[in-house]
Amino acid sequence: MRVSLIATALIVLFSLSTNAQVSNLRPYDKSGINVFEAPKDSNAVFDKLKVNFGAGFTQSFQGLKHENTSGGLYKITPGFNTANANLFMDVQLADGIRLNLTSYLSSRHHNETWVKGGYIQFDKLPFKGQLWEDIMSVTTIKIGHMEINYGDQHFRRSDGGQTLYNPFIENYIMDGFTTEIGGEILVRKNNLFGMVGVSNGMIKGNIDSLIATKQDANVHKSPAIYLKGGFDKQLNKDLRFRVAASYYSNNSSGGQTLYGGDRTGSNYFMVIEKAGGTTAANAFSGRFNPGFSKKVNALQLNAFVKLQGLELFATYENAKGRSKTETSVRGAEQMAIDGVYRFGETENFFIGAKYNVVTAAMANVAAVGTTPAIVYTGDVKVDRIAFAAGWFMTKNILLKGEYVTQKYKDFPTADYRSAGKFKGYVIQAVVGF
DSSP states (O other): OHHHHHHHHHHHHHHHHTTOOOSSOOOSSGGGTTOOSOOOOTTOOOOSOEEEEEEEEEEEEEEEEEEOSSOOBOOOOSEEOOOEEEEEEEEEEETTEEEEEEEEEEOSSOOSOEEEEEEEEESSOSOOSHHHHHHHTSEEEEEEEEEOOOSSGGGSSOBTTBOTTOSSSSOOSSOOOOEEEEEEEEEEETTEEEEEEEEOSSSSOOOOOOOOOSSOOOOOOOOEEEEEEEEEEEOSSSEEEEEEEEEEEESSOSSOOTTTOOSSOOSSOSTTOBTTOOTTTTTTTTOOOOOOOSEEEEEEEEEEEEETTEEEEEEEEEEEEEOTTOSSOEEEEEEEEEEEEEESTTSOEEEEEEEEEEEEEOSOEEOTTOSSOOEEOOEEEEEEEEEEEEEESSSSEEEEEEEEEEEEESOOTTSTTTTOEEEEEEEEEEEEO
């Protein structure tokens, strides 16, 4: 009974909000591609409270094969993956003030419905005076439990059922994405932009004291501070150029998840996973999390060029950090570049290629067959090559496919990923509105 009442209420709200116009919102359909920070329209007119619902749905068919040196991998065959779905609710509360709530209706990591996060965005403030108008004409303020604006790659990634922005199937190997509680101030003027953010440095609220370990006696929780700046300009009708630099720092966290904050899961199901695992418990197949759970300092540089239908996007990332059971920091480095060519009357077709590589020092690992154990201190490497193609049947419906090869190199023989590799194809049917 309760479920049916909730469903009825949602249907009524949706029917009332179909034509609602919410300002300063990145569209959830094809027109949201290559939109980074949400647009700012200071001239939007507010007449009443408006509610808008959107959604993202993705169904995948996977034909991947994997292997390693030692065996014991999960047995996979071609088949359909769990369907993913997101629900977006955006509310125009007042002039220049917008509320967002995003829920995961179904995902690999959690099949049940749950909330990703929500935030309030101010493009105007309810204060009188020319000074406030001048400040907010170039300023956007976001406060809440939200996807933090670290790097540009998070604007192009797949997020649960919302995979329409991503021309490829999966995100980066080292996936810099998380949701945290905090606030951001973004200033944009003359094609330049700068942002400063402060958050609690954890994926959820936490009032617990930290527990000291033998390696780390620090029980103080530090906030995370992150910065971003760059340049973004449509130089002429054919050429757009954007560069951005981001920095994230958290020196003492109770559970840092900058590279493990995705609560939906990878779009490559069960590749290079041990036999006996489950898709929910092993939700991040194909990714590499360096495990910087206590301390992390990360830098990401991005460049984007669009020349008519040709797009190039490049990323360099360097991070250092450690867990609470380590005494010294380790490093991880990531590079990626992709090229996408969009063609057709409305750029409704595309082809693309991507190369992504991560080199990182793992946490202490004992080598096999040594007495006493010898600690493995070398760097490991994971690289991926992917080729993709897609067709937008409408601005809301996308069919895309990818062929991928990924290899794991220099892992210690004790690690099940030693000499691991997977390859094959994934096809996705996507709806976004």
